[in-house]
Amino acid sequence: METRLQVVRNQSEKIIVSIGGNVIIRRGGRGTIDEQMENLSQACGYIGRMVKGGKSIIITHGNGPVVGNIVIRNEAVKDLIPPEPLYICDADSEGGIGFMIQQILYNQLHRLHNIKDVATIVTQVVVDRSDPAFKDPSKPVGPYYTEEEAARLAESRGWVMKEDSLRGFRRVVPSPVPKRIIEASVVKTLAELGVIVIAAGGGGVPVVEEEDGTLRGIDAVIDKDLATALLAKEVKADRFINLTQVDMVYINFGKPGQKGVPEMTVKEAERFLKAGEFAPGSMGPKVRAAIEFIESGGREVVITQPELIEAALEGKAGTRIVK
């Protein structure tokens, strides 16, 4: 007998908002918690205003710089305390970052005299063990090592190590495609009840599913934009707002002829993507996630900076991606 949530749902517009990891710890920042709280407060201020409009809000976020720090801390004392696998570091970061966003939104909504329940759901995301990414780990995580240390770690921990931008060697892990979100029905139910839900932090904790349906954590990095698109699909979100550090999507980015794109259809987006307009680790996955979302029935994706949310929703800033 499968027990699933069944409740009376509200029918307000459902919006999924994703906060980039680089919005939490900015390049050049020290990364203190005060700094992270300040950065998140700014971003959440713009999100909070949308809540006032009676919409269902689900928030996802990146965790890149944060989980990187957790891994470095773990490895620094590995001879004293057994290091946590990467997937536990991910779960830790969902707790810490989730707490910050949850508290900030509670405080801001309280100020707007419109108290709402805000809750972080620790989220497991299923990836496929036969995903080609497992044969070609590519995402660097954690500290830099010398060539000697790297060889030792490859031996003792079974890690894949790669030379990284001349600063040394780093562990690389697979970045498989997210397939299913275990807690999606809980997230959907809470959002429809009016709770602001924070979920799939850092792309979620990667798990594989054994043949008997048993889940098991696995060391990998799930792209949070793709995880967000999947969650958006599973919770049947209407809109997907992707907050990052640039105001909109550009073609010829950083080159002569750079040009902002205020609106594109899925077809245009696919064409730009194929033409190599968007960097793989940066705008590429955001545009790919936008296409996934629209193709699975979503209405609209907006890519912009936190401070431009309102203008972007009115079509005056950012990039809109539609069918």
Next chain:
Amino acid sequence: METRLQVVRNQSEKIIVSIGGNVIIRRGGRGTIDEQMENLSQACGYIGRMVKGGKSIIITHGNGPVVGNIVIRNEAVKDLIPPEPLYICDADSEGGIGFMIQQILYNQLHRLHNIKDVATIVTQVVVDRSDPAFKDPSKPVGPYYTEEEAARLAESRGWVMKEDSLRGFRRVVPSPVPKRIIEASVVKTLAELGVIVIAAGGGGVPVVEEEDGTLRGIDAVIDKDLATALLAKEVKADRFINLTQVDMVYINFGKPGQKGVPEMTVKEAERFLKAGEFAPGSMGPKVRAAIEFIESGGREVVITQPELIEAALEGKAGTRIVK
């Protein structure tokens, strides 16, 4: 306008189960994640069987040894990466431990062909800034330091340091009484919808409430037994099962005349407590939490080991505390 959850609730018995931090990392264990998963699997196996009976289940857990490790890791690289305040370490541990329990229960319930939604809610617990504990910090956390280092940290970080069992100096933090659980209504709603909820991990993330209602994290340790009793009260639980490393409550514990107590009333419990029968950091808070819960309308508290849950619920093991 205050928006609160309102849904059709089920009326099955609501049980809150608390897993001791020392059940997760046992004395003498190495504390690897494999070991923690194994320990939690055992404890959750007994909890999973109760779920089959159609009860609403909420799980809380300690985090002592786990958050201790997180603090040690943070301080070890504090000159390289800004250390997180203790309350963020707490939030991190809610994510990591919550993930483990959530996955284990999902896997076990899947095996029992009775899939249920399981969700960890990151939980903030309000403490009172005027709590006398803030004037007398007493809970040691994190690494041991030499007297010199301790003096330096007292100066630079404003920490209170105390000599601890001849192994050196440690930071001590306040252990204030929990007053209110911010996410209680979300926890209650989910539990009543049949979701197994993990909440108030490690006693919750301690926060103080400013005069305008704004929350702010604060470095403190909330006793998880008292936090559980408070959550039990706020979600209107019927029973509170407190899982620890001893099979039942004893008087004259570890002394001649040691005697197990199969059942006690609140009055008897109070008498034993006053007589100093229960150690402050150990059975004391469990009995105090039991009294709080029964006095606030709870029906029954059971204190026992994970492997004795079923026997204890039939009155054949453990200690029952009743009105």
